[in-house]
Amino acid sequence: MKHVIIALLVFFSIGKSIAQNPAPPQEKPVLIMNATAHIGNGEVIENAVVGFEKGLLTLVADARTIRLDTTGYRVIDGSGHHVYPGFIAPNTQLGLTEIDLVRATRDYAEVGEFTPHVRALIAYNTDSRIIPTIRTNGVLLSQIVPKKGRIAGTSSIVQLDAWNWEDAVVAADQGVHLYWSALYARRGWWAEQKGVEKNEAWSKALQEVRQFMDEAKGYAAISDPETIHQPFEAMRGLFEGTQQLYIHVNGVQDIRQALTLVEEYDLEAVLVGARDAWMITDEVKAAGVAVILRSPHSLPGYEDADVEQPYKTAQILHDAGIPYCLSIDGSWQVRNLPFVAGTTVHYGLTREQALMSISSAPAEILGIDDRYGTLEEGKSATLLLSTGDALDMRTHNVVAAFIDGRQIDLNNHQKELYETYKEKYGLE
């Protein structure tokens, strides 16, 4: 039955050598048979049947426990394959940048210290050549985030196969992003001499954030303001409980101070980066915040730190019962999201737990878990079929992927070049 898959792939590569067109809505119900389904909530169904229709999952079950009439379905034999919910990448600049060093292609850094009103969504370029390379590895949704200044702007959540940003949007303007001024920071051009240094402007930065929050909160209480204040308007949802504040923060003291603001303004908040959150898990847990953890593929924060610390942090948060997910900051790097999850496995987590950190956990943290993040009936048919264990680069190859039931094109610019040059050299 492998030929079915191969046939599908061939079908979808035809006529698409220039651009990867977004797939049309699902027309025919689909059944994936005989694959191992990783639900994304910790459960695994060895011999699963996964069915979906009109973009929604209609059946996720153990094939041995049900009888089923396949008439009218397009049946995909997933024997020897693994089905996963589409991976969700929080905190990226996907579609906001094309070539990092070409200024004209950078659209994530606006001028100003407090710019919550700038919206990532409208700059999201669905035609970025990077995006197809990301979904090729099974990352099918992403939170796109501005960064620069103290409050950099507002993020949205998009699915990665769309004609335009209106098509792409899954949750619009869902988060406001606060970049915390670190108490200890690497300073100056002469980094070798100055090294890590105490940030003398830290208290002032905190005062500025408080002042801005105070006034934004006051403004939010005015039902019909005389003059529209765009930055404060953009903050309104934070105080009305419709938006989350994402606080990009790493050091212990910074996290501790940030948590006081969460309480003070009664915010729905998420810590992003959170390098040292593992040192104060009780406080983080008590504050009721979730964590978008920076990539485990990072260097330890201190010279004397455990050489394995970045690999272990996820497990510590997991054991502490703190809701967390994994992330990779950037754009093209995001395709490695399943592998950073894989890296955490050797340090105390099970594979299914690691999977959760890139599927159900980010869905919950980003507030889209009603639709995405697990293979559960009624949720969006956003999923992928891999030749093997998706968390290990040694075995992970996506052979089919669906977003809202639409089978997306897995081709990309890089594959095309690969094929072109294989042909040039007469290689298989």
Add this chain to the structure above:
Amino acid sequence: MQKIWWTLLLSCYSVVVLAQPTFPVNGVQDKRPERFALANGTLHLPAGEVLSGGTIVMEKGRLTAIGVDGEVEIPEGTVVYDLAGKHVYPSFIDLYHSYGMPDVAHTKLPPRTLPPRISEKRGAFGWNEAIRPEVAAADHFEPDEKAAKAMRALGFGAVVTHQPDGIIRGTGALTLLGAGSANEMLAMPQVAAYYSFHKGSSQQAYPASLMGAMALIRQTYYDAQWYDKAKALDGTGYDATLEHMQQLLDLPVIFSVRDNLTALRAMQISKEFNHPFLLKGGGDEYQKLDAFAELGVPLLLPLTFPKPYDVTDPYAARHVPLSDMMHWERAPANAAMLAEAGVPFAFTLDGLDKKKQFWQQLRKVHQYGLADSLILKALTLAPASFLGIDKDYGSLEEGKVANLFVTAAPILSPHVEVLEHWVAGKRYLHTDYPRYDRRGQYQLIVAADTFQLEVTGTYAKPKAKLQLRDSVAWKAHIAGQGDLVQLRLSPKDSTNNYWRLSGKATAKEWTGDGIAPDGGQISWRAVQTAAFVDTSDQDSVALPSFGPVPRPFVGYGWRSAPKAQKVLFTNATVWTSEAEGILPETDVLINQGVIEAIGNDLEAGDALVIDATGKHLTAGIIDEHSHIAISRGVNEGTQSVTAEVSIGDVVNSEDINLFRQLAGGVTAAQLLHGSANPIGGQSAIIKFRWGALPEDMKMDFAPPFIKFALGENVKQSNWGDHHDERFPQTRMGVEQVFYDAFHRAEAYLDEWETFNQLSRKEKELAIPPRRDLELEALSEILLEERFISCHSYVQSEVNMLMKVADSFDFTLNTFTHILEGYKVADKMKAHGAGASTFSDWWAYKYEVIDAIPYNAALLARMGVVTAINSDDAEMGRRLNQEAAKAMKYGGLSEEEAWELVTINPARLLQIDHKVGSIKRGKDADIVLWDDNPLSVYAKPLQTYVDGRLLYDHSQLAAQKAWIAKERQRLIQKMLQAKEKGAATIMPSKQEHKLYHCDDWENELEDFTTTAP
């Protein structure tokens, strides 16, 4: 080396000229007999001898007799001063000072990216402004009585002064710290040359890195040598810089360095040019004690020690690495440890912010185990002997210059005070220097009242204290000038009444009159009942035991270095990286640093047996492209061609990333110069011998390599819109830089060949070609004795460079990064070039827009020797995962994927005969993994280099526990120091930078170690 040392110094001369016969006199001549004697003092003689009741006789500025009182003949007319109760010391000498020198203007450098420019100095000088051999301190010296007086008060009678500006800073002059004219005070105009690794006031970009400074010094030596020959044969024009270098070559060099690794680097130059150096060090030499003991190089040590960190906030304290804490604890013992190891040293005031701390710092050094006599020696005879001026200076010996000072207490007493200082036989007195010591117990009678008065403090600044009288406490204040004395007395009660007394003092009795609180005239007198006894605590003197010095000096360093083991791994899955591929259930025996046997059922003998069932044994990972473990600048980059610089000069053995990567199974790497210019610098190919000195990390069997670069970096595309002046700005220009470089190298080879073919006699008459380090490195490429690793992305330029190589008939060894290599894989194969690439990087700059993760697989399948590299300290920790991506992208087999990070990089670096695979006879650089090494779930359990177990996962917990314990102990100690009032500094860390090849900063533009 010591022999050369002394012959060099023969050229020095010393005269104490205290009058200027050529100068006109205003008035009558003033030629005095200048005969003085100091009698009855405690004399501090050489070799720790202390003579109580001694006499010193001086005449015309020199010591003429020293001996026991009464046994020394005192010539007629000698003025004799009685020094009862006082000490006489030889004056101190500081070899690293800028006394009397004009200030150095520290202007900010112009943008680093301008085209290189030559020196704008007036006169026929060389091209680089940081090379200043012509600056003779003697020409710029102007005595500064205020500064001299302050120095005399610290015991210093002479300094060697120089202008602390530039890399080669010129010559230093021995100057006396008296109050005469420049002519009188300049004792010896040229006693040493001064070097540093700081550019100072130079406005030029080159050199921007430490390795650039090293190269510039070397080239200057070669140029000076060549100039000397060429000029003799009338073969060159006048070059004032090289002219002046000739004098410097005959002087000892005092090289200012900031830490022990830089010190060892400076000594490489000393060795190469057989030129004796003294090092003004950073005070951390104890960390590499063996190396300094072996070199025997004299050191000038600072008397500054690190301040404790304010570690009150435990989270802030995390930023302070254990290495800094350990150094804080041990730095004051540096001198004592060096003394124990037999390393010669002297002290310098340099770096001491508050000069008054000087005495206190001496006491600290003493407390940390350096004996009195050695402290005195390090301030006197040691510095004098280092410069060969000890026949005139440095001790109280007959015939020497009369430089000495007198105190009322030993120099290590908290009451020390220089009361008089004799500089070349001229006497300078402390301003408040009463004839009689006023300190002691007195009976003070004021009108009809009697008090018990106690005078303590120092000789020149006494303090008065009154005892209770009729149950009332009294306070007293004492002052005086000359033989006059004044007292102010008042009861500590609510009356606020003051008695004011004024009188004169003799040896044992003070008398005078005064005014009572009621305004009435009174008379008073004080009679000494007991002489002053110095009861201040004597410091306990002992070298504290700190435990072994970790190597390298970081928390994860070795306290006892592992030795090569004999180990039998049984039943392992062995990834050979050879034709045998992956061998299941196989034994491997390592012994004496090499792989001794591979097979089944091997005899263990006395080997340690490790059951590797279910585990995987591989060769250590080799990273073809790394920038870790590099000090102060990965890019020279200030000119288009900098082939003369070498990363080998700046390997940093203390970088924690070496250990972190051993923990990722990496055992070797090529440390590359950056990619800021088309022809960068020479590489260092090292094994990760954690704990070894930089020189010992280098693979002696690796051929020399050099970094080239193409594309956006070398044409400065991403440095901002204004960086558009330096050639080249296009790929077209880059090609021409290469042709030009190799044309010049060809001509250079021809020039030498022609010269070398001359007969011996002809050679003597011919002007030899100039040895040029840049062209030498380039010509080695033409001779295929040096190999290129070229930073490259785009196919057009890759193709171009192969054509350049073809036209000069050499093979381009490696294209590194080479993300478009797949587009020219056939051409690379035909040329014979290898590829070292990233697994999946792209889109970070325009030239990688067509980078594909299938690159490695395509190249490998086309028969190009292909490796996966890191270029990144983090990715270097998991190159096994990066290799596995070549299975995913391009479908390589496990064997092929694993070769990408083992035998293939070894082939590219031409070290595959020794490392890169598990093969009998190869070095035991191996890794034991707990899973398939290509799996994301695998981690190294053990990493061996040369059969030495340098990373052991099972030991990690113990290492962390030791670090935690040691940190806690030192944090407690720092907090105690803070409680006791020590000034603290906020937590910070001297950063080890993580370099990528794009990084380029000016590393030499700082003045932290220049003299005030």
